[in-house]
Amino acid sequence: MLVPGAADRILKLAETQTAHRIDMESTVIRGDSKRSYLGLIAGFALSTMVIAGGIYLIAIGHDWAGVGLVGLNLTGLAAVFVYGSRIRQAALRREMTQHPHPPA
Secondary structure, three states: OOOOOHHHHHHHHHHHHHHHHHHHHHHHHHHHHHHHHHHHHHHHHHHHHHHHHHHHHHHOOOHHHHHHHHHHHHHHHHHHHHHHHHHHHHHHHHHHHHOOOOOO
16 A cells, blocks of 8 residues: 655655764764863873872972872873874774775
């Protein structure tokens, strides 16, 4: 049994669903971006406070404790940078194997 206008209704449903999916993906991307930015700010603030604390310890005569605190902080920052770089490279490699570009 054919229903008049069924094809138009099906296409409209698909268009509505596609628009909704695009809107949801945009919302997720904006949220991820915001969380990433806030994480960077929090990491910077925490790292700055730890370095300031290390400098303060050095200034009041606790040289080894201050140098250790600053050194551990900088080592942690370097480790996070290296880890993040490896994760991004692995994701890029995975993306390239899933969707290889045709030769030019």
